[in-house]
Amino acid sequence: MSTSTASLAFSGKGPVAPETVARVRAAADELGYAGPDPLASSLRQGRSGVVGVVVEGRLLHAFRDPFAVSVLDGLSQVLDEIPAGMLLIAQPAGTPERAITQLSATALDAVVFSLCGPDTNPAVDHLAARGIPMLGDGSPADPRITHLALDNRGATAELGRLLAGLGHRRVAHVMMPLRHDSATGPATLDDVVAAEFADTRDRALGFLDVFGDDGAASSALVQTSIPDVEQGARAARLLLDVPADRRPTAVVAQSDLLAMGVVRAAEELGLRVPQDLSVTGFDGVELPWFAGTLTTIDQHGGAKGRRMGEMLRQLLAGERPADAVQRTDLRVGTTTAPARD
Structure with a gap:
């Protein structure tokens, strides 16, 4: 039996009869042979079969x-x-250069920056020098990276216009971190302009396009x-645990998890959503533990991941797909209502 026949039997990719496959595997079992060496195969093909996905901060x-x-699922x-495998690479906040050590020791066919990273990233120069194709979601902002971006500013402004149309004038904004060392607390327009992320x-600027100094409302930032439920609730208490005449009638949160934190804090303070407080999110994730339906921007995470995968397929084939913008949709739920005042 030829070497090529045995290789095809193990890979399952060739026209090899089932009986032949069974004989090959039986002989391999008898010899204690586990199959072709994937490292040798990758050297012959010039590919590792591994795509790195860089994640800002802790994987947790x-x-x-x-x-x-x-x-990531899409x-x-x-x-x-x-086929290709996925290797998640955590990039520590504040010391992003530490990820280069892991990247330099790993054979990668491509690298994806897919989860809201900073504008600049020292890993880009390292990967470009190695000729590794890169795909991003709008960041890092570098022309050497192919992007499937999002109109964060426009989508958030759409939420703002919805609330303005419902008569809300005192509207606050709960944001994701502006910098890697952000602490939960008040922020200013200058902080927004100088944001690392x-x-x-862009989501804050979209909010301010509607509710900034020239808009229809007073605003609080x-x-x-961390953009999670606990920090969303902590931020919301700063906004809501105040006299009624200073309390916002609506809160625009930059993620669905932050929005759920706002809802939790409102309920703990005896406020009803949406009768006393309208709340919006951003992402469009499933929230099976929430009895209502969050008003949010749905950016279709699974579809976004699959589209990134198709762009990655082109990059691996030696093509350079054009940058694109991911579709978003406003999804009106049960957490928004006309302002009472």
């Missing part, structure tokens, strides 16, 4: 975020078809240290 936070999980579906900055 990504796994707790249902939107991040949905994007991406993995296409990688399975290519483009998604946070609060950033969080």
